[in-house]
Amino acid sequence: xxxxxxxTRLKTIVKPYVQRMEGLNDFQENTDFLNDLEINSANLVxxxxxxxxxxxxxxxxxxxEGMLTVGDAKSIIQRKLxx
Amino acid sequence: xxxxxxIDLEIARAERKSENIRYMSKVFSEEEMNQIINSxxxxxxxxxxxxxxxxxxxxxxxxxxxxxxxxxxxxxxxxDISNSxxxxxxxxxxxxxxxxxxSGYLHATSSSEKVSKNVxxxxxxxAFDLITVITDNYHFTTEDFSIKKNAHGxxxxxxxxxxxxxxxxxxxxxxxxxxxxxxxNS
Numbered sequence: 001x002x003x004x005x006x007x008t009r010l011k012t013i014v015k016p017y018v019q020r021m022e023g024l025n026d027f028q029e030n031t032d033f034l035n036d037l038e039i040n041s042a043n044l045v046x047x048x049x050x051x052x053x054x055x056x057x058x059x060x061x062x063x064x065e066g067m068l069t070v071g072d073a074k075s076i077i078q079r080k081l082x083x
Numbered sequence: 084x085x086x087x088x089x090i091d092l093e094i095a096r097a098e099r100k101s102e103n104i105r106y107m108s109k110v111f112s113e114e115e116m117n118q119i120i121n122s123x124x125x126x127x128x129x130x131x132x133x134x135x136x137x138x139x140x141x142x143x144x145x146x147x148x149x150x151x152x153x154x155x156x157x158x159x160x161x162x163d164i165s166n167s168x169x170x171x172x173x174x175x176x177x178x179x180x181x182x183x184x185x186s187g188y189l190h191a192t193s194s195s196e197k198v199s200k201n202v203x204x205x206x207x208x209x210a211f212d213l214i215t216v217i218t219d220n221y222h223f224t225t226e227d228f229s230i231k232k233n234a235h236g237x238x239x240x241x242x243x244x245x246x247x248x249x250x251x252x253x254x255x256x257x258x259x260x261x262x263x264x265x266x267x268n269s
Binding site for chain 1: 095100105106109110133137151152153154155156236256
């Protein structure tokens with residue numbers, strides 16, 4: 001799966017939880033789920049579950065711990081898909 | 084160490100997280116999950132435990148100047164029999180947490196030191212000047228202060244000449260904004 005496709009799918013996943021919509025205009029690897037998109041931490045767990053469903057992977061606690069930016073999520077997805 | 088977390092119960096209850104086993108298993112230990120499921124009000128019990136974890140996380144992060152992490156399961160909660168608070172442990176640290184619950188919100192604060200805590204219901208259209216509210220608490224004048232976050236995103240209110248630095252903890256959810264600041268002994 002191309003990086004571009006992963007980012008496109010991720011953007012769709014996070015959208016319902018975003019509280020700062022301007023943050024979506026510039027959606028790239030540095031985009032921070034909490035600071036830039038203002039997703040609250042309880043909903044960030046929802047994002048983790050939705051990513052698991054969308055990409056058919058399992059995100060263990062160690063990986064979840066570091067899922068704070070779009071780039072973090074992308075790397076975790078790539079790693080799990082290549083396993 | 085200071086920490087606080089506010090939950091807008093109207094929004095939180097609508098998410099029906101206590102019926103979502105997959106969600107709960109990412110956040111809670113088996114023991115905590117059983118406590119939630121067997122409670123009279125599972126949804127409220129879940130948000131109590133969440134707010135306790137989040138508050139302890141903020142206090143712990145400030146205490147050791149830690150980078151951010153999404154690791155709610157690493158924090159384990161024990162509610163007091165009174166149900167109005169409890170203890171949260173992480174590694175070798177234990178945090179005492181106090182809970183204030185109304186029909187509208189649930190507010191958790193760390194209670195190891197004396198803090199001033201405030202919950203505001205914010206009308207989105209009204210300008211809310213947090214610095215004014217906080218500096219009024221200390222009888223300082225407002226213009227010389229600003230909110231600064233360190234490299235790990237931990238906030239303080241800092242005087243322009245750096246003579247005063249007040250640690251504070253801020254939380255927003257839905258229509259509520261809450262903060263906690265240390266009380267000055269006078």
